[in-house]
Amino acid sequence: MRPDLVALPPYRPGRAAVPGATAHKLSSNELPYGPLPSVERALVDLLGSVNRYPDFAATALVARLAAKHGVDPASVVLGAGSVEVVSQLVRALAGPGDEVVFAWRSFEAYPLLVSGAGATPVAVPLAPGWRHDLDAMAASITPRTRLVLVCTPNNPTGGVVAHDGLVAFLDRVPGDVVVLVDEAYVEFVTDPDAARGADLFAAHPNVVVARTFSKAYGLAGLRVGYALAPGALARAMRPLAVPFGVTALAQAAAVASLDAEAELAARIAPVLAERARVVDALRGAGYEVADTQANFVWLPLGDRADAVAEQLAADGVLVRPFAGAGVRVSVGTREAGDALLMSLDRSAGGVPRGRVVTAGNDE
Ligand SMILES: *Cc1c(COP(=O)(O)O)cnc(C)c1O
Secondary structure, three states: OOHHHHOOOOOOOOOOOOOOOOOEEOOOOOOOOOOOHHHHHHHHHHHHHOOOOOOOOOHHHHHHHHHHHOOOHHHEEEEOOHHHHHHHHHHHHOOOOOEEEEEEOOOOHHHHHHHHOOOEEEEEEOEOOOEOOHHHHHHOOOOOEEEEEEEOOOOOOOOOOEHHHHHHHHHHOOOOOEEEEEOOOHHHOOOOOEOOHHHHHHHOOOEEEEEEOOOOOOOOOOOOEEEEOOHHHHHHHHHHOOOOOOOHHHHHHHHHHHOOHHHHHHHHHHHHHHHHHHHHHHHHOOOOOOOOOOOEEEEOOHHHHHHHHHHHHHOOEEOEEEOOOEEEEEOOOHHHHHHHHHHHHHHOOOOOOOOOOOOOOOO
């Protein structure tokens, strides 16, 4: 075995519900709704032909994504989830002796993907307010740096990078260093000043954008995501994909979802309303809550993170703790939000006990 792999910690997925138990799964930033009827039909139509390999080039989906973003189809790279696209990108650019810069805390897959490629992760601490410290990230670029990963909104802390700030950052990044804008949660962003990855992709030859159907599109179980990448880089990434990794079902569901953008947008609105309600209620109860533009909230509970997550789990609310740092709670249904707020209000172990948050009766 490669000795550097022996020491790698495993990826820790969000906690799954115990079969049979009722639980609100707020641990993986999934949408709380099942597939749209049109998406379900597209899936059912394909069930009889799963003996066939999928379209290797995913022609229909690539064409739809190219049209959606106004880019050349040669710039669209698909993966089995956008995490696989990020994996392709990291390995296309970085190997032993190379460095990949990213904020920390950020998406847990980053250090694993970088180390898995044999490259060196360079984790730059977030600034106060759980923001990317773009100055410190720019200063950490060395001649060995091949790639910078910018997650906006940032998982698990929820804040965005400002568009202007990212433009200024790009002006400081050498042209031969690629900057990935990971926009897994971009559909939940309402801040008009937030970074717009597709605009940056159009204006900067060293920008790559990653998007996914797992979060706002509600297709996490199918595994499909994509990158917009300059043609030459896209060509270098594709051979690193798992062959046929994006299944025919995933391709068809993604196309059907792109046909139903308006219906999907209508399902995001209640998530945004619930996000605002949960943030207000938590702050009203005395919790520190990071500003969020994603479908989750970050509670910087420090050493209490694991204990609070356990208490919530006992009450049937599954969240994602990060030991010693905080708890990430996905925004789900109003019912799930009520269960969360009531459980926190009941336990309040060492947390200032605030007013009682009552369960709403609408929706
Ligand atoms: C969820 C997530 C992804 C992508 O997940 P896939 O299911 O692999 O598409 C990418 N980046 C971040 C930051 C995420 O949170």
